[in-house]
Amino acid sequence: MLATGVLVFAFLNVVQTSSLSVVTDDETENLTSPNLDTLDSNNVDVFRQLLNQETLIRMTLVKNVHALMKDMLTLQEKLTVAENKISKIQTSTDHEITVLKKEIDILQTENSFLKNHSAFCKxxxxxxxxxxxxxxxxxxxxxxxxxxxxxxxxxxxxxxxxxxxxxxxxxxxxxxxxxxxxxxxxxxxxxxxxxxxxxxxxxxxxxxxxxxxxxxxxxxxxxxxxxxxxxxxxxxxxxxxxxxxxxQKQEVAFTAGVTSSSSTWNSGTLIFNVVITNAGNGYNPSTGVFTTPIGGTYVFYVSAVEYSKQYLRIDIVLNSVSKVRAIGVDSASYQTGTNMVVLELQKGDSVWVKHSYGKGYYSENVPLITLSGFRIL
CATH class of the missing domain: 1.10.287 (Helix Hairpins)
Incomplete structure (x- = not known):
């Protein structure tokens, strides 16, 4: 950008120098110095008009040069801002791509595990x-x-x-x-x-x-x-x-979520009151507790968003015993914590999500905080 500005300034100087010599036929001497006595009155008027026009042209060129320089500086600032935004977007995109790749790897690993476990169960x-x-x-x-x-x-x-x-x-x-x-x-x-x-x-x-x-x-x-x-x-x-x-043929699976936020929640069971799926009727949206309708191997997954740097730590609990933990750290606002666990359950066992540390959680109309579980057939 600096080199472009220098070139434009040099070009304008050349244009200005050329405009000085248009009327004087490339001579820099004062046009009023020749003897005007040898010229008739008409020629004097013509030269005066030409000099006035040359002055107006010079003034116009100077204004245009100043406006052009101002536009160049504005354009340079906007270009710098745009480059910063592009750099930030690229950094954020690279980070999101990395996170997605890690999640894909985790999902592939889980899928492989579930396939192997399914063959073992068969x-x-x-x-x-x-x-x-x-x-x-x-x-x-x-x-x-x-x-x-x-x-x-x-x-x-x-x-x-x-x-x-x-x-x-x-x-x-x-x-x-x-x-x-x-x-x-x-x-x-x-x-x-x-x-x-x-x-x-x-x-x-x-x-x-x-x-x-x-x-x-x-x-x-x-x-x-x-x-x-x-x-x-x-x-x-x-x-x-x-x-x-x-x-063995009975299907048990559920997904429930939370559609409202709370900045003060700091104890007890996290109740996922919006039921999306509840095959087998094992989940109770009033209490937030899943009760096993039939024994077997179950998979549970939880996700939660901390409320504006307030830190959040929750546990997946089996019969009052914490099995896994999810954390939303307070290094930035609205950080997400997730975790998954595979449990061997007997009929009548209870699984829920409880508060461990921190305060509050954040969600939207489409749930950001969810709890899912299903039985491996």
Missing amino acids: NDLENLNENLDYVTKSISDVKVEVRYLTISLFDINDRYREMEKLLQCFNVSTENIKSEIEDNDQKQSTELLEMKTQHMKTIDDIRNITRTLNADLNQYKTDQWRLSDSVSSLEQFRNNQTNTKCD
């Missing part, structure tokens, strides 16, 4: 189906075994009753032997005692057999109870697996 589901088939077959086998054990238990009960009757008969025989010993003479007492001894041994053997049978019977009863409990547990497991298999 494998788990296939394994679960195989295990379910195996458990179903095992339940059928256990039922057959329970039937056999029940039949064996009935047989043992019958044998136990027969042994009781036999024991009663031996008791009766023992009483009879005692009577006969009292009635018989001394000679027969030895034989009767021997018979009594044999009968007592037989009775003891029968009693031992009875105890063994009672113990076996109790053991069979215990085994039957255990098998019944096992069958009940297996049936419940199969029902749970069947319900789980059906619930």
Whole structure:
């Protein structure tokens, strides 16, 4: 710009010098110096008019030169301002491009993770189906075994009753032997005692057999109870697996936002009162809490804007335990904080966003502050 101004100034000087010699035929001497006595009056008037016109032309040129120089300076200032604005815009654009590239990389990484996790979940589901088939077959086998054990238990009960009757008969025989010993003479007492001894041994053997049978019977009863409990547990497991298999197709996803700003919010739960999507009805816009309608793997994402350099720090909370944190710093106004978390949830678990530090938040009619979550099928 400086070189351009110098060239324009040199050009104007050349034009001015040339205009000085237009009337005088390239001579710089004073036009009034020739002897006017040799000229007639008409020629004198002509020369005077020419001199007046030359003066007017010079004055006009000087004004034009000043105006042109002023325009050049104004143009130079505007050009400098424009160059500064272009430089700022280029810097801001480069920064935004860098941020977008980083976000694209993060999204690609998350997408890859979700694809891998989806494949892993499919494998788990296939394994679960195989295990379910195996458990179903095992339940059928256990039922057959329970039937056999029940039949064996009935047989043992019958044998136990027969042994009781036999024991009663031996008791009766023992009483009879005692009577006969009292009635018989001394000679027969030895034989009767021997018979009594044999009968007592037989009775003891029968009693031992009875105890063994009672113990076996109790053991069979215990085994039957255990098998019944096992069958009940297996049936419940199969029902749970069947319900789980059906619930795998249930979709759970939500997005909610905040459309108003607050400069004083400094505690409690951040309530996203505007619901955009709520598949599965897990999110409650009145309380700001998401309650898991079905267990599984969930992804949650939060974004928040701090209010005019007031600093903002919020947490994603699972059952009152902070899992991840987002921060909007106060180095500049309206800074955005974001974060994402993947959680393994059981039915009935609660997830929400709570205040951690700072004060206030900023949003617009189209929400700048949002909370989203979905279940990975």
